[in-house]
Amino acid sequence: MVSQPASRLGSLEALRAQLSAPAAAADSPRPDAATLADEFLLCHCTNVTAGEVREVIQSGEATSFDDVQRCTRAGDGCGKCVPLLGDLVVVELNKVTTR
Numbered sequence: 360m361v362s363q364p365a366s367r368l369g370s371l372e373a374l375r376a377q378l379s380a381p382a383a384a385a386d387s388p389r390p391d392a393a394t395l396a397d398e399f400l401l402c403h404c405t406n407v408t409a410g411e412v413r414e415v416i417q418s419g420e421a422t423s424f425d426d427v428q429r430c431t432r433a434g435d436g437c438g439k440c441v442p443l444l445g446d447l448v449v450v451e452l453n454k455v456t457t458r
Contacts, residue, residue: 407431412444416452
């Protein structure tokens with residue numbers, strides 16, 4: 360067994376604690392999907408922006424939440440973006456259907 364310096368083990372433990380801590384409180388409000396900038400990084404796991412989601416909906420390539428996920432891969436990682444992604448899909452699909 361290889362021994363590790365105590366300071367290195369302490370740093371690893373601190374990193375583990377930081378990574379396992381929740382990113383935001385469960386009761387923190389979600390951003391308003393209708394006002395997200397196109398550059399807003401919606402899905403950090405797959406690097407999908409709000410603009411990319413809007414584009415696949417406005418082009419007709421996606422007509423449902425499942426279509427958006429298939430086209431963009433948003434929500435395929437950790438899933439933390441799924442509630443906001445769902446909000447954005449509803450907002451954008453409503454825009455398309457009211458034209």
